[in-house]
Amino acid sequence: MTPTHPTRRQLILGAAAAVGSAWALPGRAQDSSDIVVGQSAPLSGPVAVAFQGALAGERLAFEEINRKGGINGRRIRLVLLDDAYDTQRTVENVRQLVEQEKVVALTGLGSTAGVAAILPYIAEKRMPLVGVYTGAHVLRLRPHPTMFTTQASFKDEVEHQLRTLVTLKMDKVGVAFQDNEFGKLMMPVVEATAKELGATLVASAPLAVDGSTSAQAVGTIAQARPQAVLLIAVGPSVVGFVKAAKAGLNVPIYTLSVAASAVPALGGDARGLAMTQIVPFPWRQVHPMARDFNREAAAADVAVNYNSYGGYLGARFLIEALRRSAPAITSDNLIRTIQGIRNFDLGGIQLNFSPTNHHGTNWVEITIVGPDGKFMR
Template sequence: MRNYFEKRCHILARKCIGPFLCIGIQVAAAQTGPGVSDTEILIGQSCQLSGPLAALSSEVRQGASLYLKHVNETGGIRGRKIRIVALDDAYDPKKAAENTRKLIEEEKVLALFQYAGTPPAMAALPLVEENRVPFIAPFTGSDALRQKFSRYVFNIKAGYGTELEAMVRQLATVGITKVAAVYLNNPFGTGGLASVEKSAKAHGVSLMAQAPLEVDGSKMDLAVDKIAKAAPQAIIVVSAGKPSIDFVDAYLKAGHRSTFYMLSVISNSQLVQALGERARGIVVSQVVPSPWNQGVSVAREFQVLASAQGIKEYTFSQMEGFLSAKLLVEALRRAGSKPTRESLIHSLEAMKSVDLGGYPVELSPTQHSSGKFVDLLILGRNGKFTK
């Protein structure tokens, strides 16, 4: 009987039968928004807890966890602790969509945060739009999440197109005009390949060969053989995590040589662990400040919190997670004493000029993608980056 009455009241409120009844129901709804209680704020995440990209996803989550733990231990958001509900998608878009539906409908999270990878993020997008849920700082530079405006998606780093343009421009500047590209055989990789082709044409660089990489590492010998036959001066690797490293490893073991250019979604730690001194000379684009840079306040803050947790080995992926968490916290603090999905969206759109500690964020009602910073670094001796 009670459930019937509650459902009936909800229907009446929507039809606005009687102004007094409408007002009463609306006040109750404002007090019980999704994902927010008196003690905590629930945030949903679908990421790779297993599979070939799990190690990379782990670094990003570790960086975010560092900052969120600090915030929770120092009072949270107006006394509420932030709790991340993380579900494993193993880089499977179908599973990511299932996770998203569960997070929205069953867990009733306030927002979705730091989804890892282009296919999972794109699989979540229709549900994000349908349910009007803020989708904050996905760990992907996909241009598909930037070029078409969505009221619910917020990015704070440069996209893959910007990274790849920087690579091709630099290659052309130093006189390297014969390049090849390998790309992950999914929307992330094919989208990146299209950016490489566009930039190569604009800068007079010849794309000598291209080959797909499978997420599971199969058909690697075919990719190696196809690229090696073109004998490129440089190879642009449009991939993430383990498949990227496996290609370089296989290419070098087959006796071939080239200069490799990689996107920011690669772990410097994993590169050095897997390749050792063979990682020397690999160029990696970066879209966040260096975690070692004492001249940037967010890096100093990161180092202090990492040290307190016994973390001695730093990565750019950790730093990206850390910055994403700082954005989330800043948005929650601005979202009012009773945060709702709508107030969180408004707080993000009001970040017209926000400094996250030497990393500027510029968002507005018409601009939901911030971040233009791209730096190209070379792995030197002992796995250390140099300009």
């Protein structure tokens, strides 16, 4: 997720949320008619900054609908708890949200391990989880009765990258992968997808999470003379590899959407980096939702970027599902409602669900980092 430079307003909201918060339209007391939605998110810890944009985007959407009178006169109240990106805290938070806060739905969980850990519990409780901030393919391998995704998976991103390279006759590909659970889970996905599409993986090299082995990884891959490189990493390892590649590997580098957090730290070295995106271009105000988002962001002093737009769109879909479930908004009814949604236009992405398909889209596009770190389509 792309980190944003938080505005003063975001810092105030983040400080209030760090110990857990119940949020709704300012100036009104909570009441029993509220539609209560729950979220466990890393408000502190190693990835807290990267989540600020998405959380700010969600708030824009909920504030917007509440300002307009909510759903049939009922406002949406988001109960937001900090999990510090810790699996056990995520499990505890979800139990609190379901059993004490009596939420009608969960939304916006961000940790792959955390989501995996709560799936049996929410299935037992028939609690819908609408939208997650992890693209892990492993969470999508088997149908889950109450989890719904509104963004493409990491596998979808890799497939789009490799399909593009094969089309461009650049099918000899090197892979640099982060030497942790994320990278190791992704390598079998990359290998299987390359075989399926007819690409040849000529070399692969692990990357230390802190980027300290970047020069060695670049050297290993360069010896195989690839036509392009897939970089399966986030954070400092992206920065280290791209900087090292400028001197020792003169081929295009393709990264996943989650690597966007490294663009500011790369500075001018980010120019030319190819990056898949799973959210439409937020600066092109052709779609009504993009116009709504940009208007709300400007009024609230929220930075416009892929993260904040992704959070806004995810919340807009949840709001639409709640609206279609009215007047009897229950967890079971919400599940049935989402399973019946077809061809819903979410900012330019078509979402389709059914009782056997809970993953609404595999939409991906490739952007290029241009001058001054700006994305170009």
